[in-house]
Amino acid sequence: MLTPTQDRTLSFIRRYLKRRGYAPSLIEIAEGIGITSKGTAHRHVQALAEAGAIRLITGRKRGIELVDEEALSKTSLPLLGRIAAGQPIEAIAGQDRLELNDLFGPNxxxxxxxxxxxxxxxxxxxxxxxxxxxxxxxxxxxxxxxxxxxxxxxxxxxxxxxxxxxxxxxxxxxxxxxxxxxxxxxxxxxxxxxxxxx
CATH class of the missing domain: 2.10.109.10 (Umud Fragment, subunit A)
Structure with missing residues (x-):
C-alpha cells in the first residue's frame, strides 16, 4: 500500500510524463511534491519501484517508466484489505495488489x-x-x-x-x-x- 506521499509522487510522475514525454529528475520530483531533499525523493521513487507502480531503468538518465496499467490489471487484482469470516472486523481499504504471477510461476x-x-x-x-x-x-x-x-x-x-x-x-x-x-x-x-x- 502506498503512503500518501508516495501516492503524490506517483501522481506527479504521471502528470510530468504525460506533459513532457519523458520522466522527471529527482530534483524535479522533490520540487513537484513540495520537499527539498533529493534523497527523500529518491526513497519515494525506490518505494514506488518496489511496489510495482514504476520501473527503474538502470544506466539511463531519467530512467523511470510507468508500469502498463492494462498489463498490470491482467496479471494482478486489487487487494483491498481483509474481511472477517468469523466476527466482523473494521473494513479498511488498502491499495495493495494481489500479484497473480506470484501464484502462477513458470514451474x-x-x-x-x-x-x-x-x-x-x-x-x-x-x-x-x-x-x-x-x-x-x-x-x-x-x-x-x-x-x-x-x-x-x-x-x-x-x-x-x-x-x-x-x-x-x-x-x-x-x-x-x-x-x-x-x-x-x-x-x-x-x-x-x-x-x-x-
Whole structure:
C-alpha cells in the first residue's frame, strides 16, 4: 500500500510524463511534491519501484517508466484489505495488489478437481488446484501422485515405516490407498486453489 506521499509522487510522475514525454529528475520530483531533499525523493521513487507502480531503468538518465496499467490489471487484482469470516472486523481499504504471477510461476500448472475425496481439506469438485511441479514432497503435503504411470490423484502423502506410500483422502468415507513406493511418482505439490462462484 502506498503512503500518501508516495501516492503524490506517483501522481506527479504521471502528470510530468504525460506533459513532457519523458520522466522527471529527482530534483524535479522533490520540487513537484513540495520537499527539498533529493534523497527523500529518491526513497519515494525506490518505494514506488518496489511496489510495482514504476520501473527503474538502470544506466539511463531519467530512467523511470510507468508500469502498463492494462498489463498490470491482467496479471494482478486489487487487494483491498481483509474481511472477517468469523466476527466482523473494521473494513479498511488498502491499495495493495494481489500479484497473480506470484501464484502462477513458470514451474506451476493447474488441474481441475473432479470428485469429493479432498472436501475436508476445503478442496471441492470443480476447484482449480495450482500445482508446483516437483518429484519429491514433504510428509503430509497434498500432492499429485501418479500411480503405475497411469492414474493421477490428488491426495495427502504419508510415508510408512515399511517404505510404502500411503495416499490419504480428506473424506472419511474414502479409505486410504497404500502402494509400494516404486509404484508412486510425485508430480507436484498443491500451492493454492481457485474456486469460481459465477
Amino acid at each position: 506451476r500448472y493447474a488441474l481441475q478437481v473432479k470428485g469429493d475425496s479432498m472436501i475436508d481439506a476445503g478442496i471441492l469438485d470443480g476447484d482449480l488446484a495450482v500445482i508446483e511441479r516437483c518429484d519429491t514432497a514433504d510428509d503430509g503435503a497434498i500432492v499429485v501422485a501418479l500411480i503405475d504411470d497411469e492414474e493421477a490423484t490428488l491426495k495427502r502423502l504419508r510415508r510408512l515405516k515399511s517404505g510404502r506410500i500411503k495416499l490419504i483422502a480428506e473424506n472419511p468415507g474414502i479409505p486410504p490407498m497404500i502402494y509400494a513406493a516404486k509404484r508412486v511418482r510425485i508430480q507436484g505439490v498443491l500451492v493454492c486453489q481457485l474456486r469460481r462462484y459465477k
